[in-house]
Amino acid sequence: MTSSLQLLFAAIQKMQNEQDMRSHVIPKAGEYFTENYVKQALKRMFRKLEVSSRVELVMQLRASPDIKSESY
Incomplete structure (x- = not known):
């Protein structure tokens, strides 16, 4: 996993561990x-x-030769 993805996952995890998501800048979809x-x-x-x-x-x-099967 690239470092930018690791940082993104870490940020998401931190937000989930903090107070309710509604208090963060990211709104619900x-x-x-x-x-x-x-x-x-x-x-x-x-x-x-x-x-x-x-x-x-x-x-x-899955049938596409351009897509690696590991991405599913």
């Missing part, structure tokens, strides 16, 4: 995105990637 927005964004991404589900997307990624 639900405060910015509605359920409908997320659904529509996923539909647009799936259309661009020519897949119809998350399962199909993962299957395509």
